[in-house]
Amino acid sequence: MVASSGAPLLVASNRGPVSYAVGDDGALAAKRGGGGLVSGLSAVGPDAGALWVCAALGDGDREAVRQGVAEPGVRMLGIDPDVFHDAYNGVANSVLWFVHHMLYDIPVSPVFDAGFRRQWAAYETYNRTFADALAEGADEGAAVLVQDYHLCLVPGMLREARPDLRISHFTHTPWAPPDYFRLLPDDIAAALLRGLLGADRVGFHTRRWADAFVACCRDVLGEDAERARTTQVDVHALGADAGFLHERSRRPDVAERMAALREQIGGTDRAVVARVDRTELSKNIVRGLLAYRRLLERRPEWHGRVVKLAFAYPSRQDLAVYRDYTAEVRRLAAEINEAYGTDGWQPVVLHVEDDFARSLAAYRLADVALVNPLRDGMNLVAKEIPVVSDDGCALVLSREAGAYADLGEDALVVHPYDVEATADALHAALSMPRDERARRTKRLAAAATALPPQAWFLAQLDALRR
Amino acid sequence: MVASSGAPLLVASNRGPVSYAVGDDGALAAKRGGGGLVSGLSAVGPDAGALWVCAALGDGDREAVRQGVAEPGVRMLGIDPDVFHDAYNGVANSVLWFVHHMLYDIPVSPVFDAGFRRQWAAYETYNRTFADALAEGADEGAAVLVQDYHLCLVPGMLREARPDLRISHFTHTPWAPPDYFRLLPDDIAAALLRGLLGADRVGFHTRRWADAFVACCRDVLGEDAERARTTQVDVHALGADAGFLHERSRRPDVAERMAALREQIGGTDRAVVARVDRTELSKNIVRGLLAYRRLLERRPEWHGRVVKLAFAYPSRQDLAVYRDYTAEVRRLAAEINEAYGTDGWQPVVLHVEDDFARSLAAYRLADVALVNPLRDGMNLVAKEIPVVSDDGCALVLSREAGAYADLGEDALVVHPYDVEATADALHAALSMPRDERARRTKRLAAAATALPPQAWFLAQLDALRR
Numbered sequence: 001m002v003a004s005s006g007a008p009l010l011v012a013s014n015r016g017p018v019s020y021a022v023g024d025d026g027a028l029a030a031k032r033g034g035g036g037l038v039s040g041l042s043a044v045g046p047d048a049g050a051l052w053v054c055a056a057l058g059d060g061d062r063e064a065v066r067q068g069v070a071e072p073g074v075r076m077l078g079i080d081p082d083v084f085h086d087a088y089n090g091v092a093n094s095v096l097w098f099v100h101h102m103l104y105d106i107p108v109s110p111v112f113d114a115g116f117r118r119q120w121a122a123y124e125t126y127n128r129t130f131a132d133a134l135a136e137g138a139d140e141g142a143a144v145l146v147q148d149y150h151l152c153l154v155p156g157m158l159r160e161a162r163p164d165l166r167i168s169h170f171t172h173t174p175w176a177p178p179d180y181f182r183l184l185p186d187d188i189a190a191a192l193l194r195g196l197l198g199a200d201r202v203g204f205h206t207r208r209w210a211d212a213f214v215a216c217c218r219d220v221l222g223e224d225a226e227r228a229r230t231t232q233v234d235v236h237a238l239g240a241d242a243g244f245l246h247e248r249s250r251r252p253d254v255a256e257r258m259a260a261l262r263e264q265i266g267g268t269d270r271a272v273v274a275r276v277d278r279t280e281l282s283k284n285i286v287r288g289l290l291a292y293r294r295l296l297e298r299r300p301e302w303h304g305r306v307v308k309l310a311f312a313y314p315s316r317q318d319l320a321v322y323r324d325y326t327a328e329v330r331r332l333a334a335e336i337n338e339a340y341g342t343d344g345w346q347p348v349v350l351h352v353e354d355d356f357a358r359s360l361a362a363y364r365l366a367d368v369a370l371v372n373p374l375r376d377g378m379n380l381v382a383k384e385i386p387v388v389s390d391d392g393c394a395l396v397l398s399r400e401a402g403a404y405a406d407l408g409e410d411a412l413v414v415h416p417y418d419v420e421a422t423a424d425a426l427h428a429a430l431s432m433p434r435d436e437r438a439r440r441t442k443r444l445a446a447a448a449t450a451l452p453p454q455a456w457f458l459a460q461l462d463a464l465r466r
Numbered sequence: 467m468v469a470s471s472g473a474p475l476l477v478a479s480n481r482g483p484v485s486y487a488v489g490d491d492g493a494l495a496a497k498r499g500g501g502g503l504v505s506g507l508s509a510v511g512p513d514a515g516a517l518w519v520c521a522a523l524g525d526g527d528r529e530a531v532r533q534g535v536a537e538p539g540v541r542m543l544g545i546d547p548d549v550f551h552d553a554y555n556g557v558a559n560s561v562l563w564f565v566h567h568m569l570y571d572i573p574v575s576p577v578f579d580a581g582f583r584r585q586w587a588a589y590e591t592y593n594r595t596f597a598d599a600l601a602e603g604a605d606e607g608a609a610v611l612v613q614d615y616h617l618c619l620v621p622g623m624l625r626e627a628r629p630d631l632r633i634s635h636f637t638h639t640p641w642a643p644p645d646y647f648r649l650l651p652d653d654i655a656a657a658l659l660r661g662l663l664g665a666d667r668v669g670f671h672t673r674r675w676a677d678a679f680v681a682c683c684r685d686v687l688g689e690d691a692e693r694a695r696t697t698q699v700d701v702h703a704l705g706a707d708a709g710f711l712h713e714r715s716r717r718p719d720v721a722e723r724m725a726a727l728r729e730q731i732g733g734t735d736r737a738v739v740a741r742v743d744r745t746e747l748s749k750n751i752v753r754g755l756l757a758y759r760r761l762l763e764r765r766p767e768w769h770g771r772v773v774k775l776a777f778a779y780p781s782r783q784d785l786a787v788y789r790d791y792t793a794e795v796r797r798l799a800a801e802i803n804e805a806y807g808t809d810g811w812q813p814v815v816l817h818v819e820d821d822f823a824r825s826l827a828a829y830r831l832a833d834v835a836l837v838n839p840l841r842d843g844m845n846l847v848a849k850e851i852p853v854v855s856d857d858g859c860a861l862v863l864s865r866e867a868g869a870y871a872d873l874g875e876d877a878l879v880v881h882p883y884d885v886e887a888t889a890d891a892l893h894a895a896l897s898m899p900r901d902e903r904a905r906r907t908k909r910l911a912a913a914a915t916a917l918p919p920q921a922w923f924l925a926q927l928d929a930l931r932r
């Protein structure tokens with residue numbers, strides 16, 4: 001089973017570092033992606049012989065798998081589209097994501113029925129496909145870093161097939177408290193925990209999520225199992241990638257977007273409140289708009305003097321509840337503009353088309369950043385803005401974001417359900433003297449980059465190999 | 467401040483032991499109510515000089531207060547209807563109930579805004595009115611037993627006014643875990659806990675809710691405050707009142723209802739699955755119907771051989787979300803009857819008009835009781851059925867009900883979100899041999915009556931006076 005020429009280091013994640021598109025001419029075009037893991041893995045360099053195992057996500061990816069096209073160091077898994085859909089949408093995104101973010105409207109959902117059991121079987125198959133590929137591709141004693149809630153069963157499956165490996169798992173989401181984790185059927189709750197406990201080490205972004213995981217192990221598997229646990233539970237708070245952000249945010253396309261945004265803001269003396277999110281139920285975009293409306297209602301001195309840039313990029317629009325949420329965001333933004341806007345002033349500028357250059361432009365321009373999630377594993381936007389900001393930016397930050405553990409001291413901390421207090425915090429942030437704002441931003445940037453992706457990756461790898 | 471001729475024992479609860487209606491002739495008619503607390507207080511006898519402080523709930527109650535009409539031993543508080551509405555509906559039932567039962571659809575609610583702050587001020591006023599009346603009516607060193615989530619601030623307010631009193635508080639609902647209790651604005655979360663910690667003793671139905679309360683104190687007030695806590699945390703699991711239930715369920719009106727139900731069931735060889743609830747979001751009536759439908763789908767051997775009596779009594783129909791829930795219950799029951807019913811067999815008999823005699827009739831008739839709440843402080847229905855049952859009744863019980871701690875051993879325990887497993891449990895319950903069912907019912911009845919209301923009340927009183 002042990003491949004003699006296998007990789008000494010493997011990464012497994014649903015989304016890989018590359019994706020493929022079929023061009024008009026029928027040819028496959030590869031596109032490299034970004035993100036913390038890509039950046040993190042770059043720390044070991046191309047000679048490390050690392051193998052990244054990932055799923056074929058779209059038609060282009062599946063075509064690449066069919067044709068045997070592959071980037072060096074990447075093994076893309078061709079998974080039956082139905083199995084993938086059930087595992088990814090049915091279980092990972094509609095159940096595990098909802099459980100860890102506590103997003104269910106429990107009187108009506110979830111309903112665990114026979115249909116769900118079929119989806120769960122697909123999740124097992126999908127995890128098994130990863131585990132098999134990793135078992136096949138790993139050198140004796142190799143280190144395997146498994147990522148996130150899509151792949152909870154992989155450590156246990158892999159441990160069984162390859163007891164020689166060093167296995168870690170990192171959870172990028174929050175972790176649910178036991179009373180919410182109990183929403184899962186008993187056998188599935190236990191299977192998820194046992195899957196993770198197949199790893200030598202499991203990692204989380206904050207102590208809070210790590211503690212919740214341990215509490216779930218105790219609640220579901222029992223006190224005895226918890227005492228016998230050999231898996232180490234670690235905290236590695238992923239930070240922002242300053243080098244990348246500095247370089248990328250100074251490119252001409254970002255300057256162009258800044259000019260266009262300034263046009264929309266209108267008037268150089270206007271303060272800018274910015275938020276940038278995927279339109280995800282946990283991001284709390286609606287209450288953010290309600291708080292902004294409350295600010296305008298209570299503090300007329302800001303009329304004409306502030307603009308909110310709200311970038312709400314589409315996410316999971318195949319789910320009705322996400323489409324409804326997007327519609328509510330649009331409706332509320334329009335309502336605020338209708339109620340308060342004037343000929344020369346549009347209080348809310350809403351953009352819903354994903355554009356990273358424009359996000360960076362908003363980061364640079366913003367006087368105030370609003371990051372108010374209901375619950376968030378980390379929230380890298382909160383860490384990126386202080387790094388990119390041109391003139392300092394006051395950060396209004398939810399204490400329910402993982403980033404709160406790192407940035408709480410210099411942010412204006414808000415309770416995400418408390419719209420009144422959030423409106424107060426926006427006012428305080430807008431009123432903050434520029435020098436204080438600059439000083440705080442500097443400290444925020446330092447805290448935000450304390451563990452940049454490469455160091456974050458190496459810290460996990462070192463701990464695993466120790 | 468100390469009344470020389472005050473009461474030595476006081477009970478405070480939103481709903482009192484009596485209510486008033488204005489008759490067609492304009493005269494006030496008093497109606498005595500029932501329930502655990504009325505029964506419990508009877509343990510001390512009429513010579514104990516107890517005073518029950520309660521709120522005027524309806525127009526009749528308010529008219530009685532205006533006219534100075536009062537039952538002996540009862541002090542009804544005339545509270546401004548707007549204040550009462552905001553405190554009772556706005557805070558207690560729409561926020562505290564939702565928090566402790568984890569019922570929020572958090573992407574959209576709660577929203578804590580200026581309107582909520584006004585409701586919170588009303589909750590404070592309402593609690594203050596109780597605290598003032600108790601302070602005024604209590605003898606030196608009197609024992610005061612404050613009830614439930616409506617009156618969380620009373621112990622703290624009363625302690626301040628009357629340090630001489632012995633004060634307890636009992637929570638009849640579940641208690642939220644810290645991650646859910648944190649939904650409340652910080653100052654309000656702290657005020658609720660500090661209010662309760664004004665008591666010498668706080669009580670809960672199960673260890674689980676008691677532990678959650680302590681965890682919230684630690685999380686919200688801090689480790690130091692928790693170490694300095696002087697309030698004792700007790701568990702008193704309220705049981706069923708066997709004497710009352712035996713007597714009441716043998717009256718002729720119950721026999722009449724049994725005859726009427728037998729008519730609706732049709733055929734004496736049909737097994738009866740019964741559920742009796744207020745139509746409350748936490749009671750999980752919809753998934754109960756889904757599980758029953760699944761039973762009929764997977765086990766055609768039950769077609770024509772089983773009838774589900776679903777009694778879903780209206781509750782909080784002033785709230786849209788409750789009306790929607792009731793509509794869904796009706797729709798689903800009709801759908802099942804449409805899909806499976808025949809000329810001689812109606813699979814679901816749904817009753818939505820509250821009728822206690824009919825509930826008792828169902829308790830007596832039932833072969834299987836389904837009690838599958840999402841989360842429930844205790845659930846007395848689960849405890850009453852084994853006591854009342856004529857021929858033994860298999861109990862399918864959610865492990866999320868407080869009653870699970872007392873009845874878990876002889877019930878068929880289900881996970882309330884797991885419709886597939888609930889369908890299996892219904893089949894197992896229906897298939898249980900009659901002698902096993904009878905044996906289990908006997909043990910369930912013994913466990914259910916371990917701490918009947920009078921003993922439950924005296925246990926708290928003794929602990930408080932110790």
